[in-house]
Amino acid sequence: xxxxxxxxWQIVKDSVTGNRNIDEQSFASLAVLDERxxxxxxxxxxxxxxxxxxxxxKLRRQPSRAAAV
Numbered sequence: 001x002x003x004x005x006x007x008x009w010q011i012v013k014d015s016v017t018g019n020r021n022i023d024e025q026s027f028a029s030l031a032v033l034d035e036r037x038x039x040x041x042x043x044x045x046x047x048x049x050x051x052x053x054x055x056x057x058k059l060r061r062q063p064s065r066a067a068a069v
Contacts, residue, residue, distance in 0.1 A: 008032045016055045022062060030060060 008029035014020035015029075033052070041048050052060075 012056060012059070016053075016059055022059065026059065030056070 011020070011025055011029040012033060015022045015026040020026070037050065037052065040050055
């Protein structure tokens with residue numbers, strides 16, 4: 001279930017900048033943003049080239065803490 005009051009951008013930003021620990025919520029928020037970005041890309045045209053920052057991509061490559069449990 002997607003929380004309407006959750007600020008996924010802020011969670012990912014804080015995780016990338018070190019203002020919050022990278023945790024399960026970081027990866028859950030990243031997954032929500034990935035879904036939203038994919039819907040935008042499907043609009044085509046200039047939208048198809050939109051991508052997340054290299055810092056966010058670096059976060060994505062980190063092993064998920066949930067997978068280690």
